[in-house]
Amino acid sequence: xxxxxxYCKRTEKSRKLYEVAQRVMPxxxxxxxxxxxxxxxxxxxxxxxxxxxxxxxxxxDFLNNYTAMIHGHAHPYILRHVKTALGLGTAYAAAIVEQxxxxxxxxxxxxxxxxxxxxNSGTEATMFALxxxxxxxxxxxxxxxxxGYHGTHDAVEFSIAPGNxxxxxxxxxxxxxxxxxxxESVARDVYIAPFNDAGAVxxxxxxxxxxxxxxxxxxxxxxxxxxxxxxxxxxxxxRLADQYGILLIFDEVQTYRLDTGxxxxxxxxxxxxxxxxxxxxxxxxxxxxxxxxxxxxxxxxRQSGCLSQSGTxxxxxxxxxxxxxSMELLNEQAITRLEELGLRLETGMVxxxxxxxxxxxxxxxxxxxNLHFTEHPPADYTSTISPHKGLSKVVHLELLxxxxxTAPRGMWNLSTVMEEADIDQAIDAFTDVMSKISR
Ligand code: PLP
Numbered sequence: 001x002x003x004x005x006x007y008c009k010r011t012e013k014s015r016k017l018y019e020v021a022q023r024v025m026p027x028x029x030x031x032x033x034x035x036x037x038x039x040x041x042x043x044x045x046x047x048x049x050x051x052x053x054x055x056x057x058x059x060x061d062f063l064n065n066y067t068a069m070i071h072g073h074a075h076p077y078i079l080r081h082v083k084t085a086l087g088l089g090t091a092y093a094a095a096i097v098e099q100x101x102x103x104x105x106x107x108x109x110x111x112x113x114x115x116x117x118x119x120n121s122g123t124e125a126t127m128f129a130l131x132x133x134x135x136x137x138x139x140x141x142x143x144x145x146x147x148g149y150h151g152t153h154d155a156v157e158f159s160i161a162p163g164n165x166x167x168x169x170x171x172x173x174x175x176x177x178x179x180x181x182x183x184e185s186v187a188r189d190v191y192i193a194p195f196n197d198a199g200a201v202x203x204x205x206x207x208x209x210x211x212x213x214x215x216x217x218x219x220x221x222x223x224x225x226x227x228x229x230x231x232x233x234x235x236x237x238x239r240l241a242d243q244y245g246i247l248l249i250f251d252e253v254q255t256y257r258l259d260t261g262x263x264x265x266x267x268x269x270x271x272x273x274x275x276x277x278x279x280x281x282x283x284x285x286x287x288x289x290x291x292x293x294x295x296x297x298x299x300x301x302r303q304s305g306c307l308s309q310s311g312t313x314x315x316x317x318x319x320x321x322x323x324x325x326s327m328e329l330l331n332e333q334a335i336t337r338l339e340e341l342g343l344r345l346e347t348g349m350v351x352x353x354x355x356x357x358x359x360x361x362x363x364x365x366x367x368x369x370n371l372h373f374t375e376h377p378p379a380d381y382t383s384t385i386s387p388h389k390g391l392s393k394v395v396h397l398e399l400l401x402x403x404x405x406t407a408p409r410g411m412w413n414l415s416t417v418m419e420e421a422d423i424d425q426a427i428d429a430f431t432d433v434m435s436k437i438s439r
Pocket of ligand 1: 066120122123124151152218222251253254278
C-alpha cells in the first residue's frame with residue numbers, strides 16, 4: 001500500500017498517459033507481460049544503463065527490455081552504424097549484404113548453428129524451428145517443459161504458469177493452456193515435462209516416442225525464474241533425442257547472452273536447432289532460427305516441397321546493421337565482465353537476504369538473475385511456487401521508488417555499459433527494501 005502511494009506520487013504523468021492510452025489499446029500497451037498495478041510507467045528515453053520516465057524520474061535499467069538490450073540504450077557504436085545505414089533505405093524484398101554478414105557471425109559463434117534464417121521475433125523463431133522439426137521427422141508432437149516460455153504462438157502457450165490448475169486426475173504430461181483462444185486440437189500434440197527431469201522426458205518418449213518430433217527447451221529457464229540446468233540434464237536430453245531420432249531444440253532467445261556461443265557453448269551440449277532473438281538485433285525487432293544444414297535445407301526454395309518461411313521485414317537493414325554492431329561489442333571480455341558484475345550483484349543480494357533472515361533466494365547464470373521468495377533456489381517451475389510469491393510485486397514497486405527498474409516477477413539482468421558503482425547502488429537499494437519488508 002505504502003509503496004503504491006509513493007509510486008503514484010512520483011508518476012502522475014505516467015498515470016495520465018496510461019488513462020489516455022487505454023482508451024485506444026486494451027490495457028494501455030501492446031505487451032501483456034509489461035503490465036503491472038497500479039499502472040505501468042511511460043518511458044521518455046534511455047541512455048546507457050539509465051531510463052528516464054515522462055515524470056523525469058531516473059532509473060538504472062536492470063530489466064534491459066527483458067534481456068534484449070545487452071549494451072544498454074542508444075549505444076554510440078550501434079547508433080553510429082544504424083544512422084549511416086538508414087540513409088540507404090531499410091527494406092526492399094531483396095537480400096542485403098549485412099544479412100549474410102550477421103548470419104556468418106552467428107554460424108561462426110554458435111556451435112549448433114550451421115545455417116540460419118531471420119524473422120522478426122523470438123516467437124516466430126520457435127514457431128519455425130518447430131515447423132522444421134515436424135517436417136524433418138514427419139511427426140506431429142513436441143515435448144516442452146513446465147514453466148518454459150517460447151513466445152506467444154499456439155503450440156507453446158501451454159503450462160507456462162500452470163499454478164494450481166493441475167488436479168489429481170490430470171496426467172502429469174498433459175498440457176494446461178495459459179490463454180484462452182488456443183484450440184484444444186493443438187494441445188493433443190504437446191507433452192509437458194518438468195524442467196531438470198530427464199526421466200520424465202524419457203517416460204513420455206517410451207510411450208509416445210513415435211509421435212514426437214522435438215524436445216523444445218530453454219537451456220536456462222528464463223521467464224520461469226532464471227533456473228539453471230542441473231549437471232547432466234542437457235546432456236541427457238541430447239542422448240534421448242538421439243536415441244528416439246527426434247530433434248533437440250534449444251530456445252536461446254534469452255540465453256544467447258550467456259556466452260558468445262550461447263548457453264550451448266557454456267554447457268557443452270549442441271542442439272539440432274536453435275532459436276535466438278533479442279540481443280542479435282542490437283535493439284531492433286528480431287528473431288532467428290538455425291541449426292544442422294540438413295534440417296535447414298528444408299527452407300531452400302530450390303528444393304521441391306520447401307517449407308514456407310517469410311516475413312516482410314525479415315533481414316531488414318536497421319536490424320541487421322545494429323545486430324552486427326551488437327555482436328562486435330559482445331566479445332569474450334564483455335562476457336567475462338558481465339559474469340563479474342553478475343556475481344557482485346548476486347553476492348550483495350544474498351547477503352541482504354541473510355542479514356534480514358528472509359525466506360528468499362537468488363538464482364543466477366552469468367548476467368541473468370532472479371529473486372525468489374523460496375528458502376532454496378528453485379530447480380523447476382513447481383519449486384518457484386511459494387506463499388510469499390506476492391512479495392515480488394512489492395519489491396518491484398519499492399525498487400522503482402528507489403530508481404531501480406526490474407521485472408515485477410523478480411528478474412534482473414545486466415548490460416555491458418554498467419559499472420561496479422551501478423551494481424553497488426542497486427545492492428544498497430535492494431538491502432533497504434529487504435530491511436523494510438522484514439519489519
Ligand atoms: N523464447 C524465450 C526464451 C523468450 O524469453 C522470449 C521472450 O521473452 C521468446 C521466446 C519470445 O520472443 P519475442 O518476444 O521476441 O517474440
